[in-house]
Amino acid sequence: MDVRDVHHSYGRHAVLRGVDLDLRPGVLAGIVGENGAGKSTLLKILSGEIRPDRGAVRHRGEFGYCPQSVVLDDSFTVRQHLDFFKSAFGLTDLRRAEEVLEALDCTAYLDRRAGLLSGGTRQKLNLTLALMHDPDVLLLDEPYQGFDWETYLRFWELATRLRDAGRSVLVVSHLAYDVDRLDELWRLEGGRLHRRESRPEKETAA
Template structure:
């Protein structure tokens, strides 16, 4: 596979990614995946078998577009998301994109002994942000998601919902052109859920793009379009 998506920074493992811009995307398209395939080997040797998960996925994300990615359990949604961000290698296919990528994985990847502030400082350095830019972005994220009171709280002492806010905040820190979110509002209360969608609407208005794995049919009207993974391929819903 050829890909121009960078490996995640070592400081943050798979929680967020920043990479240099690609000059090869189609005008107006910020993320383009073509012919993505992935199979896993399952079972015990010598009876191990190769099980295809993605069978040639094609997907485009335009500037200022909010797209939902849906599918049954085991359809390959999280696998595709990890491939798009560079956290997992595809068997075949190409990925091109224009701008920085922020990634919010389904399971938060944090350091238990670090506070929220310390996480933002660490990721800010991994992104190459100046101290002023990191602090300004951090303050904005605290205000948008409403967890500034937890700034000095260690990650292992956060509630599940606040941990989800930190997970999302780290992906937002560098104001990426493309935001990839794997079930980002798991654990959010209703107030935070509404704040999340306000944040998404603001990013759309600013020309930023968001791809969200979602299982809530009631969210459908919030997306510009929805793509379903079915039989290993991406189809319009």
């Protein structure tokens, strides 16, 4: 994914002031920033949900987007959500979705309605729906909110496996947790991305 000189404003308030980003295959990257820095706006632009005022975003291959706000139908079961998205993505089976649910320890909830799920389990489903078509580029906005510690670790194991399989994974958060798990890290500040050091042991070995 190539992002060049992206600008976006809400009225007279400039949120993004020239964002550049190169997300390569096989990279687990992170963007951190304070609340209100424009992280969610940037992800919405990267996913195509909104258009930037200026600049360009180019994707290579399919992408999956896990928004911060869970978008589920409370009357649908987990299985019904999977069947709906299977049709939307044009998939022939749910093999990949089942793998993600297993990785997140969520298979026991297949026949439970979304409205009866805990916040953390709803987020597991939200993440599964973003990954079930095995996209090349993954855009994850606060993907582990509501997770307990074990699920939090399971998330990072899954993200690492996706990176090792050649996927481009971008995790956006307001806190720089687990910086050592990331290959690349940027801070969104003043409407621009600033490169930060990450995985210093990897750079030293190189």
